[in-house]
Amino acid sequence: MGDDDPIGTVDLVLVPNLTHGARPRLLAGNLVVAPEHRRRGVATALLAAAVSHAEANACYEIQLLSDGRRTTAHPLFEAAGFTANATGHTRRL
Numbered sequence: 296m297g298d299d300d301p302i303g304t305v306d307l308v309l310v311p312n313l314t315h316g317a318r319p320r321l322l323a324g325n326l327v328v329a330p331e332h333r334r335r336g337v338a339t340a341l342l343a344a345a346v347s348h349a350e351a352n353a354c355y356e357i358q359l360l361s362d363g364r365r366t367t368a369h370p371l372f373e374a375a376g377f378t379a380n381a382t383g384h385t386r387r388l
Contacts, residue, residue, distance in 0.1 A: 303328040303337040307345055315355040321348065324360040326368075338368075342375040 308322040323345045328337045342359075349357045359377050361368055369379065 301329075302332040303341050305341045305345055307348055309348075309352055309354070312355070318353050318355040321345065321352070321354045321357045322360065323357055326359075326361075338371055339375060342372070342377075346376075 304325065304327050305323055306325040308324075310320050310322055311317075312319050323342075326338060326341060328341075345357060345359075357377070359372055360383065361372065373379070
């Protein structure tokens with residue numbers, strides 16, 4: 296990797312909402328850190344940035360999506376204050 300290559304990324308989508316006082320929610324997904332940079336705080340920093348973005352936009356929640364099979368990532372999310380609370384269903388097209 297070159298010095299200008301990204302080492303991590305997360306997709307953030309601000310979703311307008313009519314409930315919860317018309318406050319939006321933030322969808323976070325595709326949290327990816329380059330293998331050689333894992334376990335160095337990059338994902339934690341990306342999650343903190345997502346929380347800051349949600350707070351700055353007065354969101355009522357952040358929904359973090361993760362494949363249920365990625366169980367090694369789930370303790371990281373829980374350490375960042377996220378709670379596993381839903382079962383998702385996907386239909387790929």
